[in-house]
Structure formats: C-alpha cells, structure tokens
Ligand SMILES: NC(=O)c1ccc[n+]([C@@H]2O[C@H](COP(=O)([O-])OP(=O)(O)OC[C@H]3O[C@@H](n4cnc5c(N)ncnc54)[C@H](O)[C@@H]3O)[C@@H](O)[C@H]2O)c1
C-alpha cells in the first residue's frame with residue numbers, strides 16, 4: 497500500500513498508539529513515525545521494543561515537521577496536551593485524536609489550535625482491556641469501525657487523507673457528528689463498561705460472604721464482565737466525566753428497564769421476561785449476520801498482562 501503521510505507523530509504511547517504504529521508499518525503508510533510519552537519509563541520501553549522510528553523526550557521535538565499528529569492520551573488531558581504542542585505544529589498539518597468521547601475533546605482542543613491546522617477528531621471502535629506500549633498489535637483495527645468527526649469547514653482533502661490512513665490500517669471509516677457519536681457510544685460502549693464495573697464490584701462485595709466461590713465458580717458471562725472491568729481506570733474515569741450527559745441519559749433508561757425486569761421477576765411474570773429476552777436475542781443475531789461480532793481478536797495477549 498502507498499504511503500499516506502510523510503511524517504506522523506504519536507503523542508501518548510499506549511495501546512492505541514502502539515497499535516497504530518504497527519498497523520502503519522505493516523502497510524508502509526508513513527515515512528517516519530515519531531513518538532512521545534510523558535514518562536521516561538514508557539519512552540525507554542518504546543525504544544527497547546522498537547516502537548516508533550524515533551522516540552522523543554519532548555512533545556515539541558516529536559511534533560516538529562509532522563504532517564499528521566495523533567493525540568493518543570486519556571480524554572481528560574487532551575486540552576492540556578493540545579495547548580502544550582500547539583506552538584510546535586507545522587502549518588497545514590492535520591491534528592487528530594483517538595479519544596472515546598468527541599464533543600468534550602473538541603471543546604478542550606479547539607481553542608488552542610493555530611490557524612492553518614486541520615483538526616479532525618477521530619475514534620477507532622477497537623480496543624482491549626490491556627494498556628501501555630507493549631499492548632499494541634497491527635491487527636487491532638482490522639475490519640473495525642473508525643468514526644471521524646470533522647468540524648464544520650474542514651478541508652475535504654485533509655479528511656480524505658486521514659480516511660485513507662485508517663482504511664490502510666484495516667478499518668472501515670464513517671463520518672458522524674460529535675453529539676450523535678457520544679450518544680451512540682454511551683449506549684454501545686460507555687454504559688456497558690459501567691455495568692461491567694458495577695457487576696464485578698457487586699461480586700467482589702459478595703465474595704466476603706461466599707469466600708472465594710465467586711472466582712472459583714465464575715461462569716463465562718461473569719468472566720466476560722471481569723475482562724471489561726479490567727480496563728484502564730484512568731481512561732474510563734475520564735470517559736465518564738467527559739461524556740457525562742449522554743451516559744446519565746442512557747443510565748436513566750437502563751435503570752427503568754432494570755426495574756421493569758425486577759418487577760416481572762417478583763410477580764412471576766414469565767411472559768414479560770421471555771418476550772424481553774426474545775427481543776434482545778434478535779439484536780445479537782443481527783450483529784452476527786452483519787459480520788459485526790466485535791469480540792476482540794486475542795492473538796495470545798490475554799496471557800501477557
Ligand atoms: N483502550 C481502548 O479500548 C480504546 C479504544 C479506542 C479509543 N481509546 C482512546 O484512546 C486513548 C488512549 O487510550 P489507550 O487505550 O491507548 O490508553 P493507554 O493507557 O494504553 O495509553 C495512554 C497513554 O497516554 C499517556 N498519558 C496519560 N496522561 C498523559 C498526559 N497528561 N500527557 C501525556 N501523556 C499522557 C500514558 O502515559 C500512556 O502512554 C484514550 O483517549 C481512549 O479513550 C481507547
């Protein structure tokens with residue numbers, strides 16, 4: 497595949513940045529890829545494992561001369577990071593991010609950007625419960641969605657170039673507006689994570705009553721919850737604070753449905769339960785038929801942590 501950008505800078509060297517690096521290298525999508533991480537330990541690890549062509553000790557050095565700069569940090573610090581690197585951005589470059597929330601990131605980052613920089617927020621719908629520079633892999637984005645959220649007036653050529661990069665990394669690209677993105681993700685990703693965190697917390701409380709039986713007899717459904725609830729605490733704290741309104745809206749609806757199911761159980765209303773589960777089963781089948789069963793490919797990584 498042809499090169500899409502001559503110079504790319506990755507800011508924050510965790511799961512998503514490292515996966516982008518390996519995916520770009522797999523298909524020769526970038527000439528030189530520089531990287532910056534806040535901690536010296538992460539920079540040392542990156543150098544040790546060959547993550548990035550050049551690992552820089554300052555953000556300005558990493559960004560200097562880059563045609564594409566990708567913010568791969570938790571959503572709560574996007575604004576501060578953008579403010580720090582803005583003076584070093586090359587005129588005409590594209591700045592994007594991979595954050596899980598879009599409206600708040602746009603509000604944080606936009607005020608810091610100089611004229612002549614194309615800001616195109618993005619979000620790959622792909623991840624795992626692992627984090628850090630060693631957790632990335634080239635196949636992470638294969639056949640996954642990447643949502644781009646261009647702000648009004650963005651040059652179409654800049655959007656097309658970023659789209660080519662994501663397609664080259666294996667993703668299917670769609671454009672969406674920020675508010676819609678945040679509501680959809682509150683339903684499909686953010687609230688499910690909160691429910692998983694809660695369920696594992698409840699089981700942990702119960703463990704005190706049942707000794708270690710929760711772990712010993714953990715069934716497949718609960719184990720899936722524990723995988724999700726093992727996700728990075730900083731990332732997810734920021735997601736909920738950042739996507740507050742949409743998450744609260746979906747949680748409100750969730751609570752209403754939960755109460756209705758609770759009442760059906762108390763009243764012995766099997767018809768209600770059966771009809772509800774029949775409806776949800778059809779949704780799962782629809783996802784599989786559409787080829788969107790999003791179980792993350794493991795590639796042996798679960799053994800790594
Ligand atoms: N993990 C997922 O499943 C997933 C999927 C899609 C998008 N995202 C989004 O991608 C972004 C990165 O997530 P990740 O999973 O790669 O996280 P990660 O924890 O693996 O990596 C985050 C990196 O950001 C660095 N960082 C943290 N605070 C910083 C600061 N103030 N200044 C500079 N660097 C800082 C960390 O040191 C780390 O290197 C987040 O915004 C997240 O919402 C995550």
Ligand SMILES: O=C(O)C(=O)C[C@]1(C(=O)O)C=C[C@@H](O)C=C1
Pocket residue numbers: 595596620621622623624625684685686724727792
């Ligand atoms: O597979 C996982 O572990 C994920 O949680 C990935 C997942 C999600 O599907 O909810 C998590 C957050 C992102 O912003 C995008 C993807």
